[in-house]
Amino acid sequence: MDVLSRELRSLADTVALAEAVAPRLRPGGVLLLVGDLGAGKTTFTQALARAYGVARPVTSPTFTLANAYPLPGGGTLAHFDLYRLATPEGLYDLGLEEALEGGARVVIEWPERAARVLDAEAPRRLTLRLALAEDGTRLATLTEE
Ligand SMILES: Nc1ncnc2c1ncn2[C@@H]1O[C@H](COP(=O)(O)OP(=O)(O)OP(=O)(O)O)[C@@H](O)[C@H]1O
Ligand SMILES: [Mg+2]
DSSP states (O other), rough: OOEEEEEOOOOHHHHHHHHHHGGGGGGTEEEEEEEESSHHHHHHHHHHHHHHTOSOOOOOOOTEEEEEEETTTTTTTEEEEEOOOOTTTTTHHHTHHHHHHTTTTTEEEEEGHHHHHHHHHSSEEEEEEEETTTOEEEEEEEEEE
């Protein structure tokens, strides 16, 4: 079910979207970010971290595959980028279960790389799809399962 759908024409629109999504991602919850290279997944995660009050810079975990940010209001934002994940089960080595059990809010770029693990470990999740159009706008659709 679509819970929201928006056109993003600027970074400000991504910031506004992140503010709308932030309260929907609960402690222990998972948000999958789906979209091609350059669709804006990391940029959205940066805006989401800001929405939770994270002051330190949020960088793409391209090589580390996982980063965690303490939230000023309590809890953690865990950010995974699975683009370079060798096998789906590698997600366990990155600490997915610990993050969920610890009540982190979990955001995952390239979840397709670990689909079978995520289907097992996070059957209930939010999915944000980002699609870059030729004119440079981005279509964002949030669904909830
Ligand atoms: N709403 C937006 N308005 C304008 N530019 C944007 C927007 N969102 C992202 N961008 C720009 O698009 C580029 C790619 O964004 P980003 O790195 O977030 O993509 P990504 O989906 O994480 O890519 P990857 O699959 O490589 O991880 C960046 O230069 C970023 O500044
Ligand atoms: Mg990225």
